[in-house]
Amino acid sequence: MVIKNLWNFVYEEFKQRIWIPRCDEINEIERKEGIQKTDLRKRKEKSDDDLAINKEEKDKRKKIQKTDDIIEKTKKIIFKIILEIYRN
Incomplete structure (x- = not known):
């Protein structure tokens, strides 16, 4: 139970402090550069x-x-x- 709680805590902290800000930053860069979702999917x-x-x-x-x-x-x-x- 303690390990599961620790795991969930670490996961949520990582998500809030690192992953979401990273995604927001990437979205901002893509918006500034005019990159569309279809551009990202092209091979x-x-x-x-x-x-x-x-x-x-x-x-x-x-x-x-x-x-x-x-x-x-x-x-x-x-x-x-x-x-x-x-x-x-």
Whole structure:
């Protein structure tokens, strides 16, 4: 019970002293800058450089995955050959 009361007290104090003033300040800044709610919800467009970097990263990952797949298939084939040798 004491812990719950302490938690509620800390929560309310944080909310009143920090969070609400912070939100009010942000709202004031947005109002001064003419920022609308719809502006805040818009996704930022990536630049061409960002898109190129992302494509390069995807290509690298794809190559690595293909290499890993080939290695795994090769391991399976080698394991099968070894099993056949020991069975005969």
